Amino acid sequence: MKGIVLTAARLVRPFLFVLMLAAAGCHAQVPSAAGGKLSPDVARRVEILIRSRANVPAYYDVKIGPREKSSIPGFDEITVLFSSGGKTSKPMTFLLSSDGNTVAQFSKFDISKDPKTLVSAEGRPSRGGPPNAPVVIVGFDDLECPYCAKMHAQLFPALMMRYKDQVRIVYRDFPLDQHPWAVHAAVDVNCLAAQNQEGYWNVVDYIHAHAADMGGTEKTLAKANENLDTLTREEGKRQKVNEATLNACIEKQDDTAVKASIRQATELGVDSTPALFVNGERFEGALPIEYLYRMIDNALVAAGQTPPPPVPVPSLNASPSTTTGQPSGASE
Numbered sequence: 001m002k003g004i005v006l007t008a009a010r011l012v013r014p015f016l017f018v019l020m021l022a023a024a025g026c027h028a029q030v031p032s033a034a035g036g037k038l039s040p041d042v043a044r045r046v047e048i049l050i051r052s053r054a055n056v057p058a059y060y061d062v063k064i065g066p067r068e069k070s071s072i073p074g075f076d077e078i079t080v081l082f083s084s085g086g087k088t089s090k091p092m093t094f095l096l097s098s099d100g101n102t103v104a105q106f107s108k109f110d111i112s113k114d115p116k117t118l119v120s121a122e123g124r125p126s127r128g129g130p131p132n133a134p135v136v137i138v139g140f141d142d143l144e145c146p147y148c149a150k151m152h153a154q155l156f157p158a159l160m161m162r163y164k165d166q167v168r169i170v171y172r173d174f175p176l177d178q179h180p181w182a183v184h185a186a187v188d189v190n191c192l193a194a195q196n197q198e199g200y201w202n203v204v205d206y207i208h209a210h211a212a213d214m215g216g217t218e219k220t221l222a223k224a225n226e227n228l229d230t231l232t233r234e235e236g237k238r239q240k241v242n243e244a245t246l247n248a249c250i251e252k253q254d255d256t257a258v259k260a261s262i263r264q265a266t267e268l269g270v271d272s273t274p275a276l277f278v279n280g281e282r283f284e285g286a287l288p289i290e291y292l293y294r295m296i297d298n299a300l301v302a303a304g305q306t307p308p309p310p311v312p313v314p315s316l317n318a319s320p321s322t323t324t325g326q327p328s329g330a331s332e
Contacts, residue, residue, distance in 0.1 A: 037066045038078070042100045049103060050080060050094075060084045067096065074098050115280025119268065121170040125197040127156070129165035134303040135279055135296055140265045141171040141204075142273040143186060144179035147286040149208040151274040154289045156205070162293070162308055166300060171204065173261040174273055181214060181224040186258045188232040191249035192241070199239040203231055279303075 038046070047062045056062060061083045067076035075095040082089040095104040119138040129135075139155075142148050155169065173190070175182030185207055193200035207214070207228070216223040229250050236246040265275070268282075276283040276292070279299040283292055297307035 038064060038096075039100075042096075046078070046080075046094075046096070046103060056082065057084075065091075070095060072104075075102075075104060118280040119172075119264070119277045121168070124170040124172060125193045125200045127169045127201060128160055128163070129168040131168065133166060133168035134305045135163070135167045135299045137167060137169045137296075138277045139169065139171050140174035140261075140270050140273060140275045142175050142179055142182050143189070143204065143207045144182040144211055144214075145176065145273045146211065148274045149211055150286045151276075152205075152208040154292075158289065159292075159296075162310070163296065164308075166305060166308070167296060172265070173258045174265045174270060174275070175258065175262070176273065180221045181228065183255055183258055184225050184253065185214075185228050187253050187255055188228050188250055190257060191246055192232050192236055192239075194249065195236070195241040195246065196239040199235045199241065202238075203235050206231060 043064050046064055050056065050062060063081040063083065065079040065081070067078060070077040072095055075097055078094050078096050079091040080094060081091055093105075095106075096102070097104070116136060121136050121138050124138075139151075141152075159167065159169070173186040175186050189200050189203050189207075192203060214224040214227050215221070216227065232250060233243070233246065236243060268277075270284075272284065274284070274286060278292070278295045279302075281295055281299070283295055293310070300307045
């Protein structure tokens with residue numbers, strides 16, 4: 001039935017469009033009667049229209065259901081099913097005018113929910129404004145991703161300098177399969193985040209600035225994991241966290257939370273990094289920071305806030321190390 005779904009789906013459009021069943025001529029008035037079966041004449045004209053518009057093959061059966069009450073004045077709903085070889089497609093909904101002369105189809109979207117709640121920032125370390133900041137940026141990050149490193153260097157400190165407490169930034173994990181130590185890195189920094197947010201961000205800063213060096217001169221996965229563990233432990237000492245708890249977490253390498261974050265990203269349609277959500281609006285790729293500023297400014301205006309004046313920002317090609325510190329005990 002895949003072919004049925006694909007061909008029928010061509011009728012779907014993002015916005016309302018109206019298809020006239022007849023370009024000329026007169027037709028008998030068909031009274032609107034929700035729950036009433038279509039007359040053979042109207043049902044045939046609807047079927048011919050759909051077959052021609054969706055290029056439905058002749059060997060597919062098209063079944064048109066009865067009129068049902070709709071929320072659109074002057075129109076009733078009808079459902080259309082496509083079947084072949086004993087298999088039936090999912091029902092598609094169309095609108096049929098009260099006089100039986102017009103078929104319409106449109107998509108309806110619920111915008112009652114605040115887009116800001118689309119991606120949860122709960123339970124994650126944050127930078128910038130307070131939890132009730134007017135703009136929340138949730139980034140899906142891969143610590144081994146070079147494009148994420150470039151974006152990270154653009155966000156910190158330039159974005160914080162411009163927006164201060166108007167914007168709160170949170171990272172969620174989205175390590176890609178092609179990056180062998182990215183999951184290990186995410187687990188390590190999350191172990192530290194459980195006890196100290198500042199330490200989390202210090203290690204994230206350092207990894208993004210020195211990801212190419214994590215494998216050492218050997219360029220091996222084992223060396224990268226060793227360096228990640230060392231960085232995390234040394235920063236934990238600096239922040240005076242419970243070392244036994246931190247070490248146990250690092251040794252366990254429980255990636256349950258990381259996998260949950262990946263599932264959330266996938267459900268949102270994220271398939272690459274970096275991906276940021278600005279009060280629910282998606283910003284993907286290492287694009288010039290000016291585009292992100294425009295999105296933030298629009299979000300502030302929508303929240304009744306006044307965006308700050310522009311400030312100079314680092315070049316997109318600037319080295320991440322120019323804006324990032326080094327955790328205590330880390331060596332290049």
